[in-house]
Amino acid sequence: MKGKSIKVDYLARVEGEGGLQVKIRGDEVKEAKLNIFEPPRFFEAFLRGRKFTEAPDITARICGICPIAYMMSSCHAMEMACGVKVEGPLRDLRRLIYCGEWIESHGLHIYMLHAPDFLGYEDAIGMAKDYPDVVKRGLKLKKIGNDLMILMGGREIHPINIRVGGFYKVPNKKELQKMVEPLKWARDASLETVKWVSTFDFPDFERDYEFVSVSHESEYPIDEGGIASNKGIDIGVEQFLDYFEEHHVKHSTSLQASVKGRGSYMTGPMARYSLNFNKLSKISKEAAKEAGLSKTCNNPFKSIIVRAVETLYACDEALRIIASCEMPDQPYIEIEPQEGVGHGATEAPRGTLYHRYQIDKNGIIKDARIIPPTSQNQSSVEEDLTEFVSKNLNLSHDELTWKCEQAVRNYDPCISCSCHFLKLTIDRE
Amino acid sequence: MARERKPKLAVWKFASCDGCQLSLLDCEDELLAVADKITIANFPEASRAVIKGPYDVSLVEGSITTPHDAERIHKVRRASKVLVTIGACATAGGIQALRNFSDVKDFVAIVYPSPEYIVTLNKSTPISDHVFVDYELRGCPINKYQLLEVVSAFLIGRKPIIPPYSVCMECKRKGNICVMVAHGTPCLGPVTQAGCGALCPSYNRGCYGCFGPKETPNTNSLAEWCKKLNVSRDDLTRFFRNFNAYADSFRKESEAHER
Numbered sequence: 001m002k003g004k005s006i007k008v009d010y011l012a013r014v015e016g017e018g019g020l021q022v023k024i025r026g027d028e029v030k031e032a033k034l035n036i037f038e039p040p041r042f043f044e045a046f047l048r049g050r051k052f053t054e055a056p057d058i059t060a061r062i063c064g065i066c067p068i069a070y071m072m073s074s075c076h077a078m079e080m081a082c083g084v085k086v087e088g089p090l091r092d093l094r095r096l097i098y099c100g101e102w103i104e105s106h107g108l109h110i111y112m113l114h115a116p117d118f119l120g121y122e123d124a125i126g127m128a129k130d131y132p133d134v135v136k137r138g139l140k141l142k143k144i145g146n147d148l149m150i151l152m153g154g155r156e157i158h159p160i161n162i163r164v165g166g167f168y169k170v171p172n173k174k175e176l177q178k179m180v181e182p183l184k185w186a187r188d189a190s191l192e193t194v195k196w197v198s199t200f201d202f203p204d205f206e207r208d209y210e211f212v213s214v215s216h217e218s219e220y221p222i223d224e225g226g227i228a229s230n231k232g233i234d235i236g237v238e239q240f241l242d243y244f245e246e247h248h249v250k251h252s253t254s255l256q257a258s259v260k261g262r263g264s265y266m267t268g269p270m271a272r273y274s275l276n277f278n279k280l281s282k283i284s285k286e287a288a289k290e291a292g293l294s295k296t297c298n299n300p301f302k303s304i305i306v307r308a309v310e311t312l313y314a315c316d317e318a319l320r321i322i323a324s325c326e327m328p329d330q331p332y333i334e335i336e337p338q339e340g341v342g343h344g345a346t347e348a349p350r351g352t353l354y355h356r357y358q359i360d361k362n363g364i365i366k367d368a369r370i371i372p373p374t375s376q377n378q379s380s381v382e383e384d385l386t387e388f389v390s391k392n393l394n395l396s397h398d399e400l401t402w403k404c405e406q407a408v409r410n411y412d413p414c415i416s417c418s419c420h421f422l423k424l425t426i427d428r429e
Numbered sequence: 430m431a432r433e434r435k436p437k438l439a440v441w442k443f444a445s446c447d448g449c450q451l452s453l454l455d456c457e458d459e460l461l462a463v464a465d466k467i468t469i470a471n472f473p474e475a476s477r478a479v480i481k482g483p484y485d486v487s488l489v490e491g492s493i494t495t496p497h498d499a500e501r502i503h504k505v506r507r508a509s510k511v512l513v514t515i516g517a518c519a520t521a522g523g524i525q526a527l528r529n530f531s532d533v534k535d536f537v538a539i540v541y542p543s544p545e546y547i548v549t550l551n552k553s554t555p556i557s558d559h560v561f562v563d564y565e566l567r568g569c570p571i572n573k574y575q576l577l578e579v580v581s582a583f584l585i586g587r588k589p590i591i592p593p594y595s596v597c598m599e600c601k602r603k604g605n606i607c608v609m610v611a612h613g614t615p616c617l618g619p620v621t622q623a624g625c626g627a628l629c630p631s632y633n634r635g636c637y638g639c640f641g642p643k644e645t646p647n648t649n650s651l652a653e654w655c656k657k658l659n660v661s662r663d664d665l666t667r668f669f670r671n672f673n674a675y676a677d678s679f680r681k682e683s684e685a686h687e688r
Contacts, residue, residue: 064448123476
């Protein structure tokens with residue numbers, strides 16, 4: 001065969017609008033491009049002139065799938081700018097609601113967006129006809145994540161209870177206790193999920209990634225820490241822009257990030273897992289080993305297993321927090337604005353989310369910078385596609401197209417975020 | 430005899446955060462039952478399968494912000510018997526309508542190093558500025574039970590029952606103490622449509638207007654009351670200028686206090 005073009009105009013089962021274009025000439029992949037045509041929304045521009053206290057509610061609207069990540073990264077940045085650190089029980093409760101978002105978002109991606117690829121279904125609803133109990137388990141798991149967000153945040157999408165300094169109102173110990181039984185069920189269901197997804201067929205595909213994630217001295221990275229990579233980065237969050245940069249490419253309304261002087265990197269579940277295996281809870285480490293994972297994972301198609309392990313961890317961690325946490329005396333720390341710059345990075349389910357703000361003495365935002373996970377992963381997705389397609393030119397057009405879509409979905413890309421995705425073209429000649 | 434046909438539902442996305450369409454997937458207890466009664470014919474966030482129109486009901490999320498989308502919405506309208514907008518972006522332009530109060534060229538230059546790559550309209554506008562809309566469902570995000578009500582109503586062929594009154598009504602029914610009267614916290618509840626279940630006042634904070642203006646909102650009176658609480662003009666402008674900033678009554682009120 002001389003050549004071919006693979007084209008997916010609108011990639012499905014991802015959050016947002018994008019497409020994919022792969023150009024093949026002979027036996028060579030000339031180019032793989034992730035086209036992001038999500039309309040630009042200009043958050044960094046209209047944040048200027050808003051109050052520092054408004055950033056969590058406004059930036060939550062960048063993404064309906066991971067609002068907690070936006071709220072938390074912005075809170076951390078504003079608190080740093082004002083010279084305040086939220087610690088103790090309030091910090092524990094922040095980590096608790098973040099666990100809810102991980103359970104919900106990972107549950108959604110594993111069961112509804114990614115598993116259908118492995119089992120050959122167009123969607124989870126089709127899959128439910130043959131695997132009703134599995135899909136119901138996934139929906140219930142996702143719902144428990146949402147219930148935790150509702151309890152702590154008021155609602156699951158764009159929660160209203162998070163503010164710079166803490167919460168507007170904290171639930172009492174008794175209300176938290178109501179989540180214990182559902183979370184125990186969710187932990188068991190996550191364990192079943194790890195076993196189930198580990199039985200899927202995985203393409204034989206590995207790459208030598210630079211993994212980047214938030215890094216904490218003793219905890220699995222979710223809500224707090226510096227930034228680390230497996231290729232020597234180990235910095236405080238305030239140094240983020242010294243090590244990473246963004247480029248503007250013509251085919252995208254999202255900027256693409258890279259490590260300065262080095263190139264692409266990967267953020268998200270595989271990066272967190274490979275950099276922090278030892279910080280997982282005992283049950284999560286054991287489940288990972290039983291599923292056949294080693295301490296690092298370099299096969300992006302296996303990210304679905306890692307996501308399941310992380311869901312298990314999030315349930316376990318939520319239970320640990322509920323069992324050990326003291327209730328705070330005040331729902332929030334009163335914060336007075338001061339002139340300054342603050343940085344915040346936390347782990348959205350799909351990867352590291354960085355915010356930087358400059359505020360004046362009255363707390364008015366003068367400058368804002370937001371680097372979401374999908375723009376950080378975009379180059380890595382394109383490199384995966386180039387290499388994957390080169391090795392699989394023998395596949396039929398339809399099969400290769402579907403596999404390319406799957407390779408993009410490995411990243412759980414959130415295009416609403418990064419444009420702040422998908423159209424697939426494979427072009428062969 | 431005609432064969433019995435399941436109604437076709439389509440979901441379309443314009444400029445938005447995906448949160449409102451996620452509400453459909455967040456109906457964990459109802460989703461499989463809904464999928465049993467209707468054909469989900471076009472819903473890219475959830476399925477790679479696409480069934481051709483026309484569609485019985487189209488749910489439209491997001492606002493119009495690019496020349497391409499201004500064309501695309503007409504194709505969606507032509508393919509849809511009933512078109513329902515879901516959420517503040519589709520119904521009022523959304524948070525991205527904050528550009529409507531500035532020069533969008535400045536915005537492009539702030540965010541993108543190569544502004545020439547960006548194609549965008551000066552304003553972010555609601556779907557109803559472009560095509561006829563059969564029903565507008567409010568919220569940032571929408572309430573998923575209201576979504577189920579609207580979808581079932583149109584599929585059965587009756588009017589949806591969505592209350593147009595204010596958040597205050599929900600607050601009183603919940604037995605909340607008024608955050609504005611008792612604590613002096615500015616609250617958009619009196620001028621904002623119900624639907625969230627008076628969430629913010631239940632969490633000791635003032636409403637920030639996710640569901641947009643109620644029918645006949647007296648925004649001017651609310652602004653006067655806020656001034657008595659020493660809310661500055663700049664804060665008043667920001668107060669009315671959120672996720673429904675471009676909804677007529679909120680827009681006018683925010684402009685009245687802008688310096």
